[in-house]
Amino acid sequence: MDRAGAVTQRRENCFVERRRRNQVTDKPKIALSRTILLAVASLLLLPSYSGEAQQPANPAEAAGQIADFFGKVGDQIYENCIFELSDEQIEVQHALVDAYIEHGASGAAARKLAANQIQPPKLSVECEQIRNMPRLAPPPPPTEAATPPAAWEPKIAAAPKPKAPPTPPARAISLASKKVLPQWDCAEGVDYVTIQHKGYLRKLTGGEICNPFQDVVHEVPAAVGNFRLGYTIKTGRLFVITEGGARGQTIAWAISGREVCRNNPDPDCLATRAVGPLPPGEYAFSANKDQRITWGPTIKRYVVGIYLKKLWGKERFTPQQTAAILARGNIAIHERLKGEMSEACLGLEPNGWAYVASLIKNARATGLNVYIDEPYPQVAENPPVVVASSFSLTSLFK
Structure with missing residues (x-):
């Protein structure tokens, strides 16, 4: 080549x-x-x-x-995707069946009426799609490596500690003598049935508690900027705390506490876990902004956890009541469903919850102050309660 x-x-x-x-x-x-x-x-x-x-x-x-x-x-x-009844709604539904049967309804009629009255909220189209997604099997639990046995060490008996003198038993906190405040009781002429829930009496009309709040929402002007939320126990009013022109403006209305302790600032109510309303004081949200709205598996919906930083009005409480108040936990803001009340939380109606949650999520609302009495009476409105009811006891026998 x-x-x-x-x-x-x-x-x-x-x-x-x-x-x-x-x-x-x-x-x-x-x-x-x-x-x-x-x-x-x-x-x-x-x-x-x-x-x-x-x-x-x-x-x-x-x-x-x-x-x-x-x-x-x-x-x-996220605020609307509630796919099933909460545990409390199921308990209320079963209690309604028993109450209707006591009033003379047949078992079939009682179950049908209770099922129609206590239902989860209507889902949006988006939530329906998530609900129809197939359930995924959970991953298998990780296997743990065997740990070597700990080295043997001789045990030395500790010296016996002197016994402390016995303390006299404190007076037990009792709610037996308490009654539902008149403004939350069923209005005259409204038919209702009484159920038992966790040892307490509850009046329901058409499956709903008596005198619930209307789902009123007043948007806070964008010019207001950041602010703290305020809440009045006696009235259920949620409002703006700011130095700007919207000071004291109502945002929404929320139930706090259940049965005889619904929005009742009685010291014994405030000291009773899972029954009394929020204690008065200064509350904070989670320091992690991304964790301010989280899923509450017990109540099966999203919640805003709030944390008591400072208790107000300690002079109103006995040492035992103060200790019980400070020991309370699991306090949050969340949506209230039909038939439910609130375990020491702020239970908002659906539109109120959606708006307040957005204020907290976007960090416009920076914390919460809880008052016993109304701090802004000059701008406060009367609670917008739903007094009327279409429920009739004669429906039990149709």
Whole structure:
């Protein structure tokens, strides 16, 4: 082979080698392109938020769809996605059946009426799609590596401690003599039935507690900026605390406390866990802004946890009451469903909860002050309670 032929052969060899290398290096690019196309295609194939949910082919796809769905619309729908009755609603429903039967209704009629009266709220289209997603099997629990046995050490008996002198028993806090405040009792001429719930009497009309608040919401002007929330125990009013022009402006209305202690600032009520309303004082939200709204598995909805930083009016309480108040926990702000009351929380109606939650989520509301009496009487309105009821005892015998 002459010199020109050798050069031509080397060029062909280089071309072949370059082509081979390009084929190898193009494989990841092709795979990446396919991955991107599949990802885009999966987004395009996701069900529209106004149509019916498609059933994914496998659990991994379902997980991806749910994650993407929540990423797109989770902030807008989290406050409305309550798929089933809460435990309290189920208990109230069963108690209603017993109460209706005592009034002479048949078992079938009592169950049907109670089921119609106590229902979860109507879901949005978005929530219906999440509800129709297939349930994913939980991952298997991780296996723990065996730990080596601890080295043997001799045990030395501790010296006996001197016994402390016995303390006299404190007077037990009792709510037996308490009565529902007149403003929360059933209005004259309204039919109601009385149920037993966790040892306390509760009057219900049409499955709802007597005199619930209307779902009133007053938006806070954007010019107000950041502010603290205020709450009055006696009236249930939630309002703005700020130095601006909206000082004392009503935002919404919320129930706090249950049965005889509903919005009742009696010291014994405030000292009774899971029954009394919020104690008066200064409260803070979670320091982590991303954790201010969290899922409450017990009540099956989202909640805003609040933490008592300073108790006000200690002179009103005995040492025993003060200790009991400071020992209370699990205090939060959340939505109240039909038939429920509130265990020391602020129970807002659906629209009120959605708006107040948005104020807290967006860090416009920075904390909460709770008062016994109204601090801004000049701007406070009367509680917007629902007095009338369409429930009639004759419906038990239809």
